[in-house]
Each structure stands twice: as C-alpha cells, then as structure tokens.
Amino acid sequence: MYPVWEVPYLSAGIVLGLIATFHILPSHLSTSAMWFNVYVESKAYRENRPELLEFIKNYSLLLLVFAYVFGSLSGIGIWYAATVANPRGISALIHTYVWGWATEWVFFIVEVTGIFIYYYTLGKVDRKTHLKIGWIFAIGSWTTMVIIVGILAFMVSPGKLPATGNFFDGFFNQTYWSQLLLRTTLMFAVAAVYAIAVATRLKNVEVRGFIKKAAAKWGIGGLILGTLLAFWYLKTLPEEAHGLINTFVPGRLKSGMIITVGLMILYFIYTYLKPLTIRFVPAILAIAILFAGIWSAERVREIIRKPYIIPQYMYSNQIIGHDISAKGVVAEVKRLNEVGILKVAPFVPRNLREIDEGNRLYAGRVAALIQCSACHVFEERGLRPMPLMVKKVGLKEVEGAESFLDGIGEYPHMPPFFGTPEEKKALATYLVSLADGSKLK
Ligand code: HEC
Structure with missing residues (x-):
C-alpha cells in the first residue's frame, strides 16, 4: 500500500479522468488522421490534383504538433497521474501486461518517427515512396490501438485471466472485439472533425469544399457505424455492468452521449450540404462538443467497473479482493x-x-x-x-x-x-x- 493522494472536491480519479479524456482526442487523431491523408494523397496523384497537397501539409502539421506533442505529453500525464492516484492498480496492470506495452511502444516509435518523415519528405521524395510512408504510418498507428484496447478492455472485463493467469485470456476478453471496432469507427469521426477545422484555413476554395465534403462523409459513416457497434459493445459487457448502467449511471451522462452523437451527425450532414459555410469557430466548437461526449462516455466506463479498478481482482481503493492463484496473488480481506x-x-x-x-x-x-x-x-x-x-x-x-x-x-x-x-x-x-x-x- 502507498500513501493516499487526496484531491479536494475532485478526487484523484477525476484528475486522471480529465487527463485521459483530453488524451483521447490526440490519440484517436493519431491513429486515424493518416488514413484520411493517404486517401486524399492517393486522390491527388490519381486525378492529378496537386492543389490537394496543401491540405496534406496542414493536416500533417496539426498531427505532428497536436497529436505527437500534446498527445505524448498527456499520455505521459496519464502514467504519472495513475501512478499517484492508484499505484497498486497500475502496478497490477504492468505485472500482467508489460509485454503488451512494450509491443505497443515499438509501434509507437514507428508513429513518432513516421510523422516527422512523412511531413518533411512531402514533395521531396517521389510520390510512391511518400504514399508508402503514409501507409506504414497508418497501419503502425492503428496497431497501437489494437494492442492498447486489449489492456483497456481488461480493466472492464478481465475475461478468464483471473482463473488462468494467461496473458491472452485477459487480453482477448469478451469486450475486446466490440471495443476495437467501436474505437476504430469512431476514430474516423475524430479524423473528420479535425480535417474540417483544418480545411477552414485553406486558401484554395475548391480544395476547402472538397475536403469538407469528403471529411463529412467519413464522419457520418464513422458515427453511424460506431452507434451500431456501441449497441454490440453494450451487449458484450458483463452482467454487473448492465446493473450499474441501469441504476447508477446518471441520466445526464447518458443524454450527454446521445446528444453528442446526434449533434455531430447533424454537423456532418450540414457540412456535407453546405461545406463553405462552416468556418473556423464552429469547427472548433464541434471539437468541443465531441470532447463533452467523450467525457460522458469515459465517466460511464469508469462507473461500470465499480467497485473495482480491475474486476474480480482489485477494488477501486486498491485492496486486493480476490485470490488470483495462477499469478500467486492472495486476497487481503482476511488479513485486514x-x-x-x-x-x-x-x-x-x-x-x-x-x-x-x-x-x-x-x-x-x-x-x-x-x-x-x-x-x-x-x-x-x-x-x-x-x-x-x-x-x-x-x-x-x-x-x-x-x-x-x-x-x-x-x-x-x-x-x-x-x-x-x-x-x-x-x-x-x-x-x-x-x-x-x-x-x-
Ligand atoms: C468504488 C467506489 C466507492 C467506494 C470505494 C466507496 N463508495 Fe460510497 N458510494 C459510491 C457510489 C457510486 C455511491 C452512489 C452515489 C450516489 O447515489 O450519488 C456511493 C454512495 C455512498 C453513500 C450513500 C448511500 C445511499 O444509500 O445513498 C454512503 C453513505 C457512502 N457511499 C459511504 C461510503 C463509505 C463510508 C466508504 C468507505 C468505507 C465508501 N462509500 C466507499 C462509490 C463508492
């Protein structure tokens, strides 16, 4: 046991939650933006529209600064905050998934170096090579999601790991696939909302219209598929989580999510129909609305694993509630x-x-x-x-x-x-x- 970090009015968990929610925007942008980039770049080469590269340049710069500077800082912030807010919880995760994180970081290095190479070689290497760099980046960054979702899902539904102690029994747990696909579709909506904001600053009016329309389509597709997958995700949640959703998740968090999805779909439809009327400030407001929706979703995810930080293993207050014999972990209840x-x-x-x-x-x-x-x-x-x-x-x-x-x-x-x-x-x-x-x- 470690000292307790008491944060007045908020609690340590909420501090961690705020950093983690902020992190979702750059992290999901980092896994999704390059897919949109390679789509636009291929189009630019295929249809001989070099003017589209103006967007690529700006969008990649946003990716570099926002996702890789602020994203990395907030990512490290999560580690720091988790270490003081719930040291035993994070320790239990590290003891179980250190190789998962190590693998993720290999792909993370591909991303971090990839974005610099992609941005600075645009127009300087031949088209084919540049597109290849984009593809390597896109697949590498999505692979970080494929890995981290296993660990995130484990925290809500630890699968068979408590019984077997096996890495993959916890990793590929009942909510893994639904959550991976859900995040994958929603990340395209995140890519779209930022692409529209970047497009508002472009000089070429035609490119501005084209990008906004294309991004709006990605956004609508991502949100609609994401909504369908969200129902599947809900179905895969453990039974206790359903009980908590029905009784303890405040109505405002549920409406927060539903209203966000509704507003965002309307925003994308409007952008598609009237691309040139969307200016910088409304585009930034849309990002803020998305943030509010993500905050509600994260709060719900936090509530549905109560009273645990890792279900069937450790309580939120870091007390080990159950034996995990396969890993030599002994419950502390009796001793306490x-x-x-x-x-x-x-x-x-x-x-x-x-x-x-x-x-x-x-x-x-x-x-x-x-x-x-x-x-x-x-x-x-x-x-x-x-x-x-x-x-x-x-x-x-x-x-x-x-x-x-x-x-x-x-x-x-x-x-x-x-x-x-x-x-x-x-x-x-x-x-x-x-x-x-x-x-x-
Ligand atoms: C894992 C999280 C968690 C821990 C740890 C926890 N609580 Fe709670 N507690 C809750 C939640 C969630 C509620 C419901 C809040 C609400 O109704 O708004 C609650 C409600 C309560 C209530 C009101 C109950 C009611 O019937 O309305 C009391 C009293 C309370 N807690 C006391 C405690 C005490 C004392 C401790 C420490 C021994 C404690 N709690 C530890 C999550 C927790």
Missing part, C-alpha cells in the same frame, strides 16, 4: 479484518496504529481516506461528497454508522468495509462527525 488496516498499511502515522479515545476521530479519517477516497471527497461539494452521503442515509449515531459499514458491501458499487471492529468504530465516529459538521481539517 484480523490484523487491522491501520496496522497493515505502511504509510499510517505511527500514533494511529493503536486506536484510543484521543485519536479515534483522526484514525477514522485515515481509514476513510484509504477506503473511501477513491470514490468520495470529504468536502461539502464535489465528487459524491461524503458529508452529503452521510446525511442522505441519516447517520447520526456511531452505532448506526457501524451497522451501515457492516452492510456497505451489499451495495453493488461499493467495496465492503475492511478492518477490525475498533477501526470500524473509528471510521463510524468520523462519518458521524461529517454529518454534524465538526469534521477534522
């Missing part, structure tokens, strides 16, 4: 209940390891930080604020709070309480203090 979480966790102040009248409230706060702060903040406002939650269930007495903790594992979205009866009393005391406002600062 017998010895005590404040005794086992290494980063607990020494004076809180034994609880007495004087330190009970503070020990309770530390127990709450370890066990509850993955999903709740302790301020009055923010992510599922604990003072509000406590008032909602009417915890006014310590005994009442203790029996709430006894039954907390019955909620489909919360882990059980871990610790000794003494620790339960301390946590209950702290919860009650939140309700009456005498909370520790």
Whole structure:
C-alpha cells in the first residue's frame, strides 16, 4: 500500500479522468488522421490534383504538433497521474501486461518517427515512396490501438485471466472485439472533425469544399457505424455492468452521449450540404462538443467497473479482493479484518496504529481516506461528497454508522468495509462527525 493522494472536491480519479479524456482526442487523431491523408494523397496523384497537397501539409502539421506533442505529453500525464492516484492498480496492470506495452511502444516509435518523415519528405521524395510512408504510418498507428484496447478492455472485463493467469485470456476478453471496432469507427469521426477545422484555413476554395465534403462523409459513416457497434459493445459487457448502467449511471451522462452523437451527425450532414459555410469557430466548437461526449462516455466506463479498478481482482481503493492463484496473488480481506488496516498499511502515522479515545476521530479519517477516497471527497461539494452521503442515509449515531459499514458491501458499487471492529468504530465516529459538521481539517 502507498500513501493516499487526496484531491479536494475532485478526487484523484477525476484528475486522471480529465487527463485521459483530453488524451483521447490526440490519440484517436493519431491513429486515424493518416488514413484520411493517404486517401486524399492517393486522390491527388490519381486525378492529378496537386492543389490537394496543401491540405496534406496542414493536416500533417496539426498531427505532428497536436497529436505527437500534446498527445505524448498527456499520455505521459496519464502514467504519472495513475501512478499517484492508484499505484497498486497500475502496478497490477504492468505485472500482467508489460509485454503488451512494450509491443505497443515499438509501434509507437514507428508513429513518432513516421510523422516527422512523412511531413518533411512531402514533395521531396517521389510520390510512391511518400504514399508508402503514409501507409506504414497508418497501419503502425492503428496497431497501437489494437494492442492498447486489449489492456483497456481488461480493466472492464478481465475475461478468464483471473482463473488462468494467461496473458491472452485477459487480453482477448469478451469486450475486446466490440471495443476495437467501436474505437476504430469512431476514430474516423475524430479524423473528420479535425480535417474540417483544418480545411477552414485553406486558401484554395475548391480544395476547402472538397475536403469538407469528403471529411463529412467519413464522419457520418464513422458515427453511424460506431452507434451500431456501441449497441454490440453494450451487449458484450458483463452482467454487473448492465446493473450499474441501469441504476447508477446518471441520466445526464447518458443524454450527454446521445446528444453528442446526434449533434455531430447533424454537423456532418450540414457540412456535407453546405461545406463553405462552416468556418473556423464552429469547427472548433464541434471539437468541443465531441470532447463533452467523450467525457460522458469515459465517466460511464469508469462507473461500470465499480467497485473495482480491475474486476474480480482489485477494488477501486486498491485492496486486493480476490485470490488470483495462477499469478500467486492472495486476497487481503482476511488479513485486514484480523490484523487491522491501520496496522497493515505502511504509510499510517505511527500514533494511529493503536486506536484510543484521543485519536479515534483522526484514525477514522485515515481509514476513510484509504477506503473511501477513491470514490468520495470529504468536502461539502464535489465528487459524491461524503458529508452529503452521510446525511442522505441519516447517520447520526456511531452505532448506526457501524451497522451501515457492516452492510456497505451489499451495495453493488461499493467495496465492503475492511478492518477490525475498533477501526470500524473509528471510521463510524468520523462519518458521524461529517454529518454534524465538526469534521477534522
Ligand atoms: C468504488 C467506489 C466507492 C467506494 C470505494 C466507496 N463508495 Fe460510497 N458510494 C459510491 C457510489 C457510486 C455511491 C452512489 C452515489 C450516489 O447515489 O450519488 C456511493 C454512495 C455512498 C453513500 C450513500 C448511500 C445511499 O444509500 O445513498 C454512503 C453513505 C457512502 N457511499 C459511504 C461510503 C463509505 C463510508 C466508504 C468507505 C468505507 C465508501 N462509500 C466507499 C462509490 C463508492
């Protein structure tokens, strides 16, 4: 166990979520933009329309700067944030999938060098060679998606890995193919929305119109296919996830996704019909709308794996809930209940390891930080604020709070309480203090 990273109002998970959502735009652009580029470039050569290369130049520059500078920075940001927000979760993933990531990074190097070669050799090498560079890039970058989706899908549905410990049993789990195809189709919509924005800045009016119309078609196709595949993806989700979608995913997140898809389809249709009327600002607004939709989808993905960070393995609060015998991992539940979480966790102040009248409230706060702060903040406002939650269930007495903790594992979205009866009393005391406002600062 590691120290807890408490982020007021937001929680560490939301910080990670914000970085990850931002990362989706450049990462999906990086896997998709080159497909659109090679399409336009082939057309330019086949139909002898060299003016189309103006678009290629601008779009590749966007790819280079936005996807490969900001994309790489935010990608590293995810690693940093995950390492402090949920060190044991990321450690479990690395122990399982280090070779997956190593393979992904081989293709990542193809991409990162490929974009520089592609951009700087345009017009300087012969057409055939340049197109070949484009194809190598397009396939190499999509391969990074083929690999990373296995690891992402594993976090929602670990497949047979918990039973067998086998890399591929977890990788090709029940949501792998549906998620891969879903992301593949949606990435074309991401490519399209950026291509339209780039096209608004082109000098040649004819090229501007052509690119916007072509991109609009890619966008409509990607979104419609993506919507169909989303239904398939929903079908492949584990049963528990369906329960959580029906009961716990807030309506605003569901409508956030549906409205985004609707608005984006309308935007693409409008762009197709009247390509020249779409200017720079609306094109940027469309990207912002897409971002909001992705945020809703990511929040839903986060909710449906509660109470776990890796289902059937580790809870969101980093406590290992189940044996993974094939990998020699032992559940910690028994030990924490017998010895005590404040005794086992290494980063607990020494004076809180034994609880007495004087330190009970503070020990309770530390127990709450370890066990509850993955999903709740302790301020009055923010992510599922604990003072509000406590008032909602009417915890006014310590005994009442203790029996709430006894039954907390019955909620489909919360882990059980871990610790000794003494620790339960301390946590209950702290919860009650939140309700009456005498909370520790
Ligand atoms: C894996 C995430 C997660 C963890 C860890 C977690 N909770 Fe929750 N908790 C939730 C969710 C999700 C809700 C539902 C929020 C809502 O209804 O808006 C919730 C709701 C609650 C409620 C209100 C219950 C109700 O019936 O409305 C209380 C009280 C609560 N949590 C206390 C705790 C305590 C105490 C801990 C730590 C021992 C804890 N939670 C740990 C996710 C979590």
